[in-house]
Amino acid sequence: MDQATLADLIDGKLPWHQLKEVLSGNKDIARFDLYIEVLQSRVSFKETILLPLGEHLYVVVDASGRRIVKCDCGYEFGPVERNWKCASAVLVRDSDELLEEIYDPWNRCDPSWEELREFYCPGCWSLLEVEAAPPGYPVMFDFQPDIDTFYQEYLGRPVPRS
Amino acid sequence: MTTISTDLSQSPPAGNSPSLIEKMALSKRQYEETGHYKGIDQLRLKQTDHFRYERVWAELRGALVSARETALHISASPIVRNIGELCFALYTPEGDSVVVSTGIITHVHTMSEGIKYMISQAYEDSPGIKEGDIFCNNDPTLGNVHTTDVHTIIPLFYEGELIGWAGGVAHQVDIGAGTPGHDPVASANRYEDGFYVTCEKVGSNHQLHKDWQIRAGLSTRTPVYWALDEKCRIAGCYIVKEALDRVIASEGIDYVRQFMDEAVEEGRQIFLARIKERLVPGIYETASFFDAPYADKAWHPEARIDYLMHAPLTLTIGAGGQFHMSMDGASAPVPMPFNASEGSMQGALWVLLTQTLIYDGKVNDGAYLAAGHNFPAGTWCNAQDHSLAYGSPWAFLIPSFTGLFRLLSRGYFARGFREEIVTGYGFTGDPLQGGGFLADGKTYFPVSNFELCAVGLGARGTMDGLDAAYAMWNPEADMGDAEVWETIESGLLYLSRRYKPDTAGYGRYRGGSGWEALRYVHGVQALQLYSFREGRVFHGGAGLYGGYPNSADYKVRVHNTNMAQLAAARKPYPLGEADPSDSELERLVQGEFLRTNEGMMFPEAFGDGDLFLSLFSGGPGYGDPLERDPQSVARDVLGHVYLPETAERAFGVVVRTSGDEMVVDEAATKTARENLRLRRSARAVSYEEFYARERELITTGQLSSPVRQMYQQSMHLSPSWAAKFKQFWNLPDTFSL
Ligand SMILES: [Zn+2]
Secondary structure (H helix, E strand, O other), X not given: OOHHHHHHHHHOOOOHHHHHHHHHOOOOOOHHHHHXXXXXXXXXXXXXXXXXXXXXXXXXXXXXXXXXXXXXOOOEEEEOOOOHHHXXXXXXEOOHHHXXXXXXXXXXXXXXXXXEEEEEXXXXXXXXXXXXXXXXXXXXXXXXXOHHXXXXXXXXXXXXXX | OOOOOOOOOOOOXXXXXXXXXXXXXXXXXXXXXXXXXXXXXXXXHHHHOXXXXXXXXXXXXXXXXXXXXXXXXXXXXXXXXXXXXXXXXXXXXXXXXXXXXXXXXXXHHHHHHHHHHHHHOOOOOOOOOOOOOEEEEOOHHHHOOOOOEEEEEEEEEEOOEEEEEEEEEEEOOOOOOOOOOOOOOOOOOHHHOOOOOOOEEXXXXXXXXXXXXXXXXXXXXXXXXXXXXXXXXXXXXXXXXXXXXXXXXXXXXXXXXXXXXXXXXXXXXXXXXHHHHHOOOEEEEEEEEXXXXXXXXXXXXXXXXXXXXXXXXXXXXXXXXXXXXXXXXXXXXXXXXXXXXXXXXXXXXXXXXXXXXXXXXXXXXXHHHHEEEEOOOOOHHHXXXXXXXXXXXXXXHHHHHHXXXXXXXXXXXXXXXHHHOEOOEOOOOOOOEEEXXXXXOOOEEEEEOOHHHOXXXXXXXXXXOOOOOEOOOOOXXXXXXXXXXXXXXXXXXXXXXXXXXXXXXXXXXXXXXXXXEEEEEOOXXXXXXXXXXXXXXXXXXXXXOOOOOOOOOOEEEEEOOOHHHHHHOOOOOOOOOOOHHHXXXXXXXXXXXXXXXXXXXXXXXXXXXXXXXXXXXXXXXXXXXXXXXXXXXXXXXXXXXXXXXXXXXXXXXOEEEEOOEEEEOHHHHHHHHHHHHHHHHHXXXXXXXXXXXXXXXXXXXXXXXXXHHHHHHHHHHOHHHHHHHHHHOOOOOOOOO
């Protein structure tokens, strides 16, 4: 896969006949490096991307060698070991009124059984994650990547230090 | 609590060759000691002659697929004939699947559990395992998902020695449960689940036993469908047997024996390699829920509770590609038909893996061996009590496994395999069920609809989810023809089938759309209908990366309508309810409307002229809906996937009709999106404030009864989940709800 094709894939612009080939084909070993290249070229910050974490979010290594979660707008969510949601802004849809802003009254959940939590980036106000959970449910720590093992055991090379 | 004996130390039958019990114990030990299936670390056949090996694989795989495609024509049930709710598999002597057909392949592994159960119970001694024997099972506690999926299993012999098993499963129209249909809603215990067959020998000398045929024929409401489904399964098993005989004739018995074992080991190796190729090691976490508001509905006093199912899911991926999933913290079993056996959870795990990680490899029990799992004993997902009801475990199992797609997708995202991302799937629910008598008062007709086998898939990482075309348990989803359903549900006609707006989860890529079917009761003397799905909670969890959950269910039916008068006066009649808040049904029809914000409906009497609206789930979304291409939103509105007002309030896209087209008002859209973004910053609170508010709900006891009970159960059943909960909310060790 070349850079332009991957860029189209990321943007959802790859025509179906090409996307189908990608789906059905063998996975290219070089995909990850190419992926990082494409994503790194798109972000305005200078830090090296270690691992894409989700739409807008990246694990990067900063100048002092710390691994932090960063939004493509530049907002920093803190160390990767901590749930990035702890540095987000939150809206909880826990009433009929708030749920019915976006769902028909017949289509929503019952807020006494479940609420919607919207986690935003305080830098650019992108919606980064939605949780549907009962009131009082611990915030989900969606993904705690083992970055050292990933680079060493899966990619067979050391983690970039800066 | 009942313990089913799996003691492997029982004495083997007389004779020279090792007993099946010994073989199974040896295989287990070899795997534990070497980490390889039967200790096979080299794929000798594959390495020696790759083409021969793949040719044998292809021949067997082709035979399995052909067995399904051929045998389904013997069935008379649309569920089998049209939807293809059946599958076949070939097993090793120890009961590990080697090659499988297409279809409802969640059962490839459940039949494996059934075979292992028969072996562990020394069936070789009694009732004996001989050439020509036919076995039947549908007990979830011995290896099944629910009683409605009936298994036929035959041993395969070569020169007097058992060399494998063939198994087939088909989903029944009716299983003789307390409520008519295939997924009972009211059973509170095993004794209301319907007809139980417990790994029984039902035939010998290649013939079904007469006494068995009589018993089965009297045990369900639809004996003809039962008999033909059974013939269908037997035929498929014999097609598999003939294929194996052919391969033995051409390749020799030694080759085939070795092939079967190597193929399982290869399946295992492919699975591990796939994980290292596509995922990132680490810990992935999510949770799913399902509401069972039974307090005002249940027939038994002990079931009159409002219950919230809790399915926490943690996936750990190790340095060597090790896979381990755990549902530690799952809530308690219920006096409802939604309990799951460990085998059914294993089957579900297996069927999802075959759709995401190992769809093109050697799809067999090798992957299952490599997929470590913990379904905690004593919870709803491994209840270990045969006296519970297991009629419809799908209700809990389906939402709980949406989490697996979400978690794997986070790995695919990190690796750049965006094309593999799926945010989950809709609930293959709202199964309209029941039964009745036609106007003659004699002709019974089942309502056992299976068009639910085509709901919305979750959004992908590169595109929208499939509309009305996915079922998690059958990768070949199909809603079937309305006309075919009418041939069996002959007192219940279709007025429409069409997309249901606003069922698809919002996101940059939207979930697949759900749909609706309006049914009209006609020419009946009596009819009862029931149905179930989530209504008080959203299906599973939410989407991914800002994607929202698909809409929750509601129920609407109309009794004593004026449909006959409308027809006589040649006036318009309704086709559904595109917008429940401005209902076409209510505009066009008069009658007694029953409407609830729940998906759960117990059996209710219906009469001629009544209407029932079946609603089918959409899938969850992916990404921030404010990033969705406005032109795509306009197409959604034109295609009845979203109402125009939903386009504006959820996506910030303003559309206007222009002739037959739906056009985007660019300026108004820009303003609407800016306003929605401003509203986010104006209303959102800091994480600290959010945390404090949520914590207060717990410390001051402001939780509803089903939510409080869910936490109590999870904390009681799992000390580790309790510790996690208390640690997260900074509560003292002594805290209790
Ligand atoms: Zn940002």
